Amino acid sequence: MTRIGARAIGRREFLRAGALTGAGLYIGLRLDGAAELAAARPAEFAPNAYLRIGTDGAVTLFADHVELGQGAMTALPMIIAEELEVDWASVTVERMPPDPSAWPRFIRTVGSQSVRGSWQPLRVAGATAREMLVAAGAAGWQVAVSECRAERGFVVHAPTGRRASYGDLASAAAGVPVPRTPALKNPRDFRIIGTRVARVDIPAKVDGGAQYGIDVRVPGMLVATVLRPPSAGNCNASTRPPRAPSRACET
């Protein structure tokens, strides 16, 4: 626990200390409805917690780091989408549900590590799904996997030109064994990573829709306020507010 002593603790020092000691900045919070978000619905392809592909072809990617305006909620799904081999325009981004028991790894948004720490795991997550979809396509056509490739949300059989969408293959892909070491793209083939895309968090920040901690309400919630004395060390009962806050309600 960080003590607030006479010496001010610089931000970088705090973050470094936190990472070394494993002291997490995250406080687990279970909200109603989280569990229903975590479970994939039947007929969805969800090989890991980072992506879902519906039989209608809808691609949902889950960002597991907190968006602070640093762009993590856009950058991290870009990594998944790249290896998954889908068009960025076809992707819907959502936050990973706030239930730690559903997370594949413990998530801390800290120390400028969001992209660096996610780079490999998210590439693997996307590539895993891509290879399962290709395998499903090959199995369906009864051709060799080596004759098939993924291309922008489709699996294509090169010799015959046959194509199947990820949506059409979603159910079959769910039954394919999960590859342990999927092949990752050659960076020269990147079509999403390295391009400028619109940040997915911005629209909600211009119409009042973006939710912050202070905006969250749950039934029976209590509200706590830090009570500070008017000057350092001046903590007498006489410095407390004269009355309790009034309750507000609409009639």
Added chain:
Amino acid sequence: MASFRLTVNGTPRTVEVAADTPLLWVLRDALGLTGTKYGCGIGQCSACAVHVDGAPTRSCRVPISAAANRQITTIEGLAPARSHALQAAWIAEEVPQCGYCQSGQIMAAAALLATTPRPTDGEIDAALDAHICRCGTYQRIRRAVHRAAGTTRTESGQ
């Protein structure tokens, strides 16, 4: 506690609160409009800015008794479906980082453009310099206001 009527985003509302309850908390707690943000509560950061009868106003400093029977516009009521020119400009210029101050920034900018459709940099400063942005998006805010107004930085200079 007493009853107060006010029009919020075009809809008449009635709230039962203590007379000295700041408009900010009436909007957020009584009416559930959380787009208006609490930043300091003492009128120093302007995150809480809304329109009261069209004028940009720090809602944390307005008791409900003074806001009663007035027309209040919050960020939620600025325009449907992000159709205000400022909202489009804010998105095009990628203005927000954390976004916490932006409701107040946009409301103040909207009030500016309503009275000054082609503002100079100096007029933008005068309208917005009380709005603190800890992320430092000031330059992008300025660009977005100009973009929405169809003006440029060099127009009439500072």
